[in-house]
Amino acid sequence: MNxxxxxxxDLIKVPLASITKEEVLExxxxxxxxxxxxxxxxRASVLDAVINREALGSTGIGKGIxxxxxxxxxxxxxxxxxxxxRVPIDFDSPDNLKSRLFFLVxxxxxxxxxHVEVLASIARTCSSGVFRRMLEQxxxxxxxxxxxxx
Amino acid sequence: xxxxxxxxxxxxxxxxxxxxAMMYSILLAKHNKAKLDIMYVVNTRALSDLVKAGIFxxxxxxxxxxxxxxxxxxxxxxATKLAKMKDVEVNCIVEEGSAHRIVRDxxxxxxIDLLLIGGISGIRSRRDELNSxxxxxxxxxxxxxxVIRDDEDIWQEFE
Numbered sequence: 130m131n132x133x134x135x136x137x138x139d140l141i142k143v144p145l146a147s148i149t150k151e152e153v154l155e156x157x158x159x160x161x162x163x164x165x166x167x168x169x170x171x172r173a174s175v176l177d178a179v180i181n182r183e184a185l186g187s188t189g190i191g192k193g194i195x196x197x198x199x200x201x202x203x204x205x206x207x208x209x210x211x212x213x214x215r216v217p218i219d220f221d222s223p224d225n226l227k228s229r230l231f232f233l234v235x236x237x238x239x240x241x242x243x244h245v246e247v248l249a250s251i252a253r254t255c256s257s258g259v260f261r262r263m264l265e266q267x268x269x270x271x272x273x274x275x276x277x278x279x
Numbered sequence: 280x281x282x283x284x285x286x287x288x289x290x291x292x293x294x295x296x297x298x299x300a301m302m303y304s305i306l307l308a309k310h311n312k313a314k315l316d317i318m319y320v321v322n323t324r325a326l327s328d329l330v331k332a333g334i335f336x337x338x339x340x341x342x343x344x345x346x347x348x349x350x351x352x353x354x355x356x357x358a359t360k361l362a363k364m365k366d367v368e369v370n371c372i373v374e375e376g377s378a379h380r381i382v383r384d385x386x387x388x389x390x391i392d393l394l395l396i397g398g399i400s401g402i403r404s405r406r407d408e409l410n411s412x413x414x415x416x417x418x419x420x421x422x423x424x425x426v427i428r429d430d431e432d433i434w435q436e437f438e
Contacts, residue, residue: 185338241347
């Protein structure tokens with residue numbers, strides 16, 4: 130399974146409105162909650178799972194990319210939210226660079242195989258500096274989806 | 280190459296397509312009186328890559344590896360149950376490592392003459408072309424490969 134197999138336009142937010150790490154996590158979870166029609170309890174449960182994972186160590190992987198992720202029973206199989214920020218945000222990344230590209234990955238506990246494959250697909254796709262720059266320059270969800278489909 | 284097929288290998292990863300492939304292989308093994316091996320590979324290579332990329336913590340790698348091992352046992356137990364329904368003997372195998380390499384080596388060392396896999400990825404992006412494990416199995420296998428699309432009819436055969 131690759132990222133493009135599960136990416137949907139309503140799971141992409143450009144630009145993000147947040148300016149802090151905590152706000153970004155909440156905004157990404159809100160995009161997911163809206164697209165999937167979560168109840169308040171489900172939204173809170175996913176946000177808790179994401180924050181708890183972040184507390185173990187930053188999911189900022191450097192080069193301006195962050196991949197917050199968690200397992201949750203609120204989700205059916207696996208979903209990805211892509212967020213692009215106009216403003217570089219401090220995410221405690223190992224290279225100390227601020228980030229503009231965010232991929233929230235939430236999977237059910239029995240979708241470990243798909244979860245690993247999608248995370249690997251994101252890492253592979255974002256290893257290209259040219260691709261990262263093009264993604265940062267996208268102005269709409271449609272443009273992001275188009276870029277991943279090329 | 281033996282014709283008809285005498286030793287079949289089916290690769291499953293828990294996807295619906297791979298479970299369809301497993302069901303087809305049970306019926307095919309019965310029809311051909313062939314030996315049937317069903318394999319699940321815990322992709323420890325991908326887990327290590329995620330740790331190297333800074334996406335996974337060591338602790339997460341351990342947790343996910345355990346989850347994948349549980350998945351393997353669950354799916355293979357299900358395969359055994361379905362094979363029993365059709366009076367087919369099945370050899371279930373769990374391996375760890377890089378899935379497409381392990382399948383390729385297993386085919387060579389066990390004289391497998393047919394590999395069944397679930398549907399390979401649709402080509403929606405040239406960036407991800409040829410990257411999935413099943414894509415690589417299809418292209419690297421030195422025996423015939425049968426690609427099974429997800430199919431309601433086959434599921435009904437086992438209801």
